Amino acid sequence: MNIQTILFILLSVLSVGSALMMMLSKNPVKSILWLIVVFFSISGHYVLLNAQFLAIVNIIVYAGAIMVLFLFVVMLMNLNADNEPVKNYRLRLIALISGGSLLLVLLSAFMNVQQAQPVLLKTGDGGLIHVLGMTLFTKYVLPFEISSVLFLSAMVGAVVIGKKDS
Amino acid sequence: MDIKAYIALSLVLFTIGIVGVLIRRNAILIFMCVELMLNAVNLLLVAFSKMHAVSTAAKASVTYASDAQIFVFFIMIVAAAEVSVGLAIIVMLYRNIHSVDVNFLNRLKN
Known part of the structure; x- marks a missing residue:
């Protein structure tokens, strides 16, 4: 068992446990703090998968x-x-x-995947900021600009919904 | 690392989100469980992108991994826009009926 497997198991236990605590805690503020722990552990998974850009963006x-x-x-x-x-x-x-029966059905359906190759951790430069930035601003520049329009409309929508009726 | 470990982890997180949506009655907590489901799907997409980067290592492996991760990036963008509008709707509901319990929200009238 190498160090990456140990890290994967630790991060998985952390994320599943804090997701359960998020779901079960009575206080909404505590629930939000547990969800932040879940997001940090998922960012740790991204770092382990060598997707540094997504890890930083997730945080x-x-x-x-x-x-x-x-x-x-x-x-x-x-x-x-x-x-x-x-x-x-x-x-x-x-x-x-x-929910438990849904989990069982999904697990039994997805566990016999064909063409399953191992996921190589900590290799590959597909997730680095340099490569992703080049792809984002050459191949996907139109969806990127459209997403800025989406943000503008979401901002206007939030202001319109949230303002008091006069 | 086997891809099945990532599939199992993502499915467990997704199911926790679904059960949370079903058993919680607070609208904000239901919204947070939806965010958890989105994150589980994002994690599985990144894991699959790394798997394909291995399998097509001979040609254009960088492009495949980058495409999937840009897809995850756009999912995060849409989730951020969704959260801003959804929280505005929840604040508006709280201002009107002074509660965020979804049991009180079962009628559209009044």
């Missing part, structure tokens, strides 16, 4: 911007207490059974 966009936005909204609404008084245990049991 900046998800853990930096999106989660701060969630935290602002939760603290703005003063939701940091347990406000789920209705405990519907039957619904939870049904959700757990259906």
Whole structure:
């Protein structure tokens, strides 16, 4: 067992455990902090896969911007207490059974993949910033510019939805 | 590293997201579980890109890996835009009915 396998197992246990804690914790603020831990461990997976650009973008966009936005909204609404008084245990049991059976079906469907090659960790330069930047600004420059229009429309939409009726 | 390990990890994370959407009643937490599902899919895309970079190592391996990772980059862009609009909708709902419990949101009228 080499060092990369140990790192993969550690990051997987960290991400699955903190995802479970995110799902099960009562306090929304704690749940957001656990989701930040999940995002950092997924960034660790990206580094292990030699996709450094995506690792940095994942930390900046998800853990930096999106989660701060969630935290602002939760603290703005003063939701940091347990406000789920209705405990519907039957619904939870049904959700757990259906989710578990979905997991079993997906695992049994995807575990016998044909043409499975091993994933080489820490090699290949396809994920470096130089190569990705060249690809992004030559081959995919039109979707990149269109995504800026998407961001502009999302910003205008958020302002229009969020403003008070006068 | 075997690709099956990455498939199993992504499926477990995706299922945790689905179960979270089903059992939580807080709209913000449901939204966070959707983000978790998006991240599981992103991880699997990157793992598959590295697998194909190995299998086509003779020719143009760099291009294949870069294409998949740019796809993941665009998924992140769309997720960021989605979060900004969705959180504005949740703030608006809280301003109108003073709760983010989805049990109170089951009617479109009033």
